[in-house]
Amino acid sequence: MSLLRLEEVTRTVQLIDAPPLTILSGVNLEVSVGDRVSIVGRSGSGKSTLLNLLGLLDNPTTGEMFFDDKPVKSLSANARDRARGRDVGFIFQQFNLLQGRTALENVMTPLLYAEGRQFWKRAKIAGEMLERVGLGNRASAMPDKLSGGEQQRVAIARSLVRGPRLILADEPTGALDLETGATVMELLDEVATVSGAALVTITHDPAIAALSQTHFRLDHGVLTSVESYAPALAPAVMA
Incomplete structure (x- = not known):
């Protein structure tokens, strides 16, 4: 089942006193339920722009983009915001945890915008998600008391707490050492598998x-399929 589809998508920005700058050109991509997709690119290749499109934060300049087989351009701003909050989870390299809030409070944050049971049971749901990422005993810890790997696990729990169907991981291990990075990716894949979510890294x-x-x-705004990359990192045991 197709979850997200881009057809000949371009993204162009208008510069002052200069010709328009094309950041993405003719991008075709389909992500189905349960897929594991990786996109590799150097700085300046258009990764952030593509992430914004995939996460329903922006619209293509030309081309078509579909979410649940519905044209994204046909959605109102409010409908797109609701779909993003409900169905898309973001994981960032720098964690973006709220300082002065406990691990539990950080994970609860997305549930403040939920409805029904998710809102009223937000503390319980957030606590269960922390347990799933191995941090149930660190629920009351502040971010500055957590290791880098623990902070990333809190960020993962926060991104998954509403049960998104699409997880977008933006350089999720860039701020971590090799072993912790491998552990985080193993954990992310495991949690996504249990929830049935598609994972785009x-x-x-x-x-x-x-x-x-x-x-x-x-590369320079052009997305191409490749067969494989270097051998995967050996799985690490969670600390």
């Missing part, structure tokens, strides 16, 4: 990209 690291099933390279 955007990275510059071929070893991380190799952990996915489907591989793409983004």
Whole structure:
């Protein structure tokens, strides 16, 4: 079942006193339920722009983009915001945890915008998600008391707490050492598998990209399919 589809998508920005700058050109991509997709690209290749499109934060300049087989351009701004909050989970390299809030409170944050049971049971749901990522005993810890790997696990729990169907991981191991990075990717794949979510990893690291099933390279705004990357990192035992 197709979850997200891009057809000949371009993204162009208008510069002052200069010709328009094309950031993405003719991008074709389909992500189905349960897929594991990696996109490798250097800085300046258009990765952030593509991430914004995949996460329903922006619209293509030309081309078609579909979410659940519905044209994204036909959605109102409010409908797109609701779909993003409900169905898309973001994981960032720098964690973006709220300082002065406990691990539990950080994971609860997306549930403040939920409805029904998810809102009223938000503390319980967030606590269960922390347990799933191995941090149930660190629920009351502040971010500055957590290791890098623990902070990333909190960020993963926060991104998954609403049960998104699409997880977008933007350089999820870039701020971690090799062993912790491998552990985080193993954990991310495990949790996504249990929830049935599609996982798209955007990275510059071929070893991380190799952990996915489907591989793409983004170069100067052009997305191309590639067969494989370097051998995957050996799984690490969670600390």
